[in-house]
Amino acid sequence: MPDKTFTVAIIGCGNRGTDVYGNIMHGMPDKYKITALCDINAERLDIAGKKFDVPDALRFIDEVEFFAEKRADVLVIATLDGDHVRQAVRALELGYDILLEKPITDKIEECEKLLAARKNYGGKIIVCHVLRYSPAFLECEKILRSGELGRLVAIQAIEQVAYWHQAHSFVRGNWRNREETAPMILAKCCHDIDLLQYYAQSECDSVSSVGDLAYFNTDNAPDGASARCCDCPHVDSCTYSAVKLYIDDWKNKGCPDHKWPQCVITNARPLTEPALIKALREGPYGRCVFACDNNVVDHQLSDFVFKNGVKASLLMTAFTANGGRNIRFCCTLGELVLDEESGYIAVKPFGASQRAIDIKSLGGDANGGHGGGDYGIIEALYAALNGNNAAGVTTLEQSIESHLMALRAEQSRLAGGKTLAVHDDN
Secondary structure, eight states: OOOOOEEEEEESSEEEEIIIHHHHTTTOOEEEEEEEEEEEEEEEHHHHHHTTOOOOOGEESSSSHHHHHOOEEEEEOSSOOGHHHHHHHHHHHHHHHEEOSSSSSSSSHHHHHHHHHHHHHHHEEEOOOGGGGHHOOOOOHHHHHTTTTOOOEEEEEEEEOHHHHIIIIIIITTSTTTSSSOOOOOOOOHHHHHHHHHTTTTTTTEEEEEEEEOOOSSEEEETTSSSSSOOTTTTOOTTTTIIIIIHHHHHHOOSSSSOTTTHHHHOOOOOOHHHHHHHHHSSSSBBOOOOOOOOOSEEEEEEEEESSSSSSEEEEEESSSSSSEEEEEEEEEEEEEETTTTTEEEETTSOOOEEEEEEGGGTTGOOTTGGGHHHHHHHHHHHHHHOOTTTTEEEHHHHHHHHHHHHHHHHHHHSSSSESSSSSOO
16 A cells, blocks of 8 residues: 555744745655645745645634644644644644644643643654754764764764854844743754764763853943944944845845745745845844843853763854854764764774765755755654654654753753752652
């Protein structure tokens, strides 16, 4: 019997819901058909509806109306963090299988509520820890499990947020304020902590963490700086000028019709310079980075001890020129280094010849975002929906473990770096 085509509903028609998961699914017509959409923004909803050929009657502004009945086989939940659990529980009640954007939530009790709902109603939930599906990160897993480098002892990881990405997402953007969203250790490092747990293959025993907001505040504003970059005397010289980061960068890349993060700051399609200028003058992304309502950290160092003895450290920092992850695995018979910025995996067995693996040779870049992980998770979802074993699928239980690690890290940071047990029964 051939595998079936699954119908898909999407709630949250922003970048991840529409431009990433929706686009990938729409490009697999033999596997997925998008049949219903929901978003509180009418303009985004209209754009997605036209793109995916969803009729007006199945485009919903109102969440309650959308959830009045089941609209498809699968629900993609790509809304803001605080909406996830409420919507996922209702989806399980209706009988959906779910692709759930990360993070799940920043509340431990909500993690427990969702886990209980899944056990009660059944249904599959795959959380979007997309790096588990990226060829480079899968290659590291393969090498570690091969035994070539012996037993894993310690992991040293750096999450290079990049100065411009910090300004976009965590100073001006949706994840800037702790009162409105998850803490940065969860919002940005959800992937990284999931990978630490994935590679360690163990529950985490304890965590300690330190970090703060060192730079993006009024104390560091240039003299005479304006509240908005378009009106600022430093518009051409400031590193964080929104005009430079959005408009000049877009022009330098050849004015593409649909480029991230420019596509996030305006709903105009195709992108145009007037639309971008309007967004910077009127919207949140045109604000001075030293005059925003941000209060999340711009650097944080966390140490984890796993129950099987593996130790791991994670440095998240805004103060890097480029993005990408750098992970060093220290093993009893050698070391392994993944460096996304250089584009190589280095395999260094002790006393033997070393080798370098070009990440591009693994094929991930040909399949889009997160080194092919965005595409990979949609393929894994399809396998799981058909009852096949999908290697690396992030179960809800595994995802909740990494969320708990992140939330305990934030509690430790707020307590001045105090070492905390990850599980209450410790």
